Amino acid sequence: MSEDSIPLLKLLQRIPSFFHISEIHLKRLAEGAICRSFSAGQIIFLEGEGSAGLWGLEKGHVKLYKLSPEGQEYILRFVGPGEAFNELAALDNAPNAASAMAVTDVEAWVISGEVFNRALQEDHELSLAVIQGLVGRMRALTVQVEDLALRTVTARLARFLVEQIEDPALAHPAVTRALIANYLATTPESISRSLRALEIAGAISFNRHRIVITDLEVLRQQAQL
């Protein structure tokens, strides 16, 4: 293992589903990985292009998104430091399922699909860990689909705000109405209406550029959590 991949080993050890994987197997995974830097707004890889491999985020924030044929963006999730992404395309070597863009300046590690799959074949525990990670993503996606189908925009917005506060890894340094709208598959106008509804309900208030969560309990009620 090269000196350069020691930070990656530390990163892998921080990924929750890799917690119990022995260092020797993580080292194998870290071999041949490359660290890359992106500036805010730069595209990391595009949906539909050949598999870009498995990524681990060292610094910054990334958004994973899909574009409709009309160019409307739908954000699948935000990735924070210490998280992995693009597992699907790394596993089946098929085209990337979504696009990834750096939201802030980013440093990230990429592990080729080949190295990833070889490591999985050799290590039963690693395979289990990856399956567990994917099950977690599956569950989150199921909640997202349920949200889209069954919940009002206000409830979805409330849930988004709760997540931003409760999960520091996902916390976005700066959000705009358009960004939230793309994440919740709605329009900036309906985000404005829902922000007002949450303000009237006493869950949030505005302090210039700050959206202040004034009552987390009320916000959780609005989110139907």
Add this chain to the structure above:
Amino acid sequence: MNDMTIWTPQIDDEVCTGCGDCVDACPTDVLELFTTNVAAVADPEACNYCGICESICPVEAISLPYQIVLGSDI
């Protein structure tokens, strides 16, 4: 991230058509139309974050960035 330049309206100059609607609508004269025909934030300190410019822009070239904080943190 507490830099004033971040917490002001962000104008995408590739999208802005220079129509001037935001400049006319801003109640505190924050915005100006530059000779290059794009709107720009000329007086960031005067911006009260009312959001009028964002909602009036016909091409969604303006966005206001927000920071989400817990009431007890400020």
